[in-house]
Amino acid sequence: MQCELDGATIHYEERGEGRPIVFLHGWTLDHRLELVDYEPIFEWRAAWRRLYPDLPGMGRSTAKAGFANQDDMLAAVLAFIDRVAGGERFVLAGTSLGGYLARAVAVRRRARVAGLLLRMPAVIADTAHRTLPAFEPLVRDDALIAAVPEEERTALGNVLVQTTDYLAAARQKSRSLYQPAIAATAPLANEIRADPKRYGFSFDLTSEEKGFTAPTLIITGRQDTVVGYRDTLAILESYPRATLAVLDGADHSWPVATPHLLAPLVDDWLGRIALAERS
Template sequence: MECLIGDVKVHYEIYGSGKPIIMLHGFTPDHRLMSGCMEPVFSQREGWKRIYIDLPGMGKTEGHASIQNSDGMLDLVLKFIDTIIPDESFLIAGESYGGYITRGVISKRKEKIDGVAFICPLIIPDASMRQVPPHTVIYRDNKFLSQLNTEERENFSSKFVVLNEYNWQRYLEEIIAGIKLADEAFLTKILKQYAFSFEVDSQISLYEKPSLFLLGKQDSVTGYRDAWNLLDKYPRATFAVLDKAGHNLQIEQDALFHSLINEWLDRVEEK
């Protein structure tokens, strides 16, 4: 599906009906990162309308000259939400950079958001300022890895901490497939102004609805320690740091991921 937001033709997909959940993927992949990990949850749950967007310069949404930075990304997401689900309250889930944009959405639409989930969220845009562990591989299926060529093996080993066939196949289908569509020149421009121009967390103040932070103990991209500093702003948050999980926690610890997402949705439904 497509909708026009200003001059930007935004690609998105909707599954199911009911309470809307906005799903925001990370930097460079596309909506399949989120649909791949979230849709299995909803095979067992009804009453939720899942809205998956391709952010500008990613997937089937082209980069546009009107978007110069993360402020522009946030502005587009806000207008998209206002267009697709006007006057509705909603939930929002964001992975990595999508988690950063999610904080921006909370700062502007807090009263309309009934629940928030952060998956390996980007907390500090400046990579040099993040507290991250060194990349560590926890498990290798050497028999399977021997079937990959050198380039594939090195790529997989640098991005995952659990190296097996299941994770490799999901990596190809949910992450690599989207990365191949990315507009590298556009994204390079965004990276130069990666941080919002405003103090996003001071604008949020308190967010008192059911929340979830899912973090990988071995996440060497965004880490887990920096997110702890936000916890006081989310008094209804579960904060889970999972072992055997890097920046692709939703794949590497999928059973726990599904369990914790389900429990978050249970908490939202209780109100």
């Protein structure tokens, strides 16, 4: 499906009926990663209308003339949500940079956001100012990694658990989701990413997000070397109804290592949303 906006044309997938829940993917990726991870959880749940958009310049969405920075990205996401969800209250989930955007959406549409999920969220846009752990594999097998072709090793990045099963799962996800999405990304998205002034918002998100009281779930990885986990501690008190899960054995590609953990965390979050609406 397509949503035509002033600043962008948004391609999105829609599943189910009921309350809207919007999933925002990470930078240079597309909606398929969110769909693969979340549809097994939501496809058997009634009363949820799942919306999986591609961000402008990524996937099959395009940015129009004048699109230049993260503020424009936020404007496009807000316009998309307003168009497809109308005036309904909705639920929001964002991964990585999609989490950074989701926090800003929650600020701009605070009264309409019934719940917020941040998965491996980018709390700080500028990589140079993130607090990141050093990479150290939990299980090391140099021979196994050396057998992977160099180009694919580069695409995979750091492999946290160097076992045959983990490597197979990581390679499958890289080949089917990450690499095709990155290859399809428009040059504009890479240009924005390369400039910290364009990649970050022009306003102080950490100040404006304070006091968001809808049920929130923040999932971070102890071994996440892309966005880290420590920076989430600085914003935790801005979300007084937040559960913070800092997962050991989890890097930025989670839930590759422990896929069984995502569903119970989401179940608890959805239960807290339902309870809040009855109060």
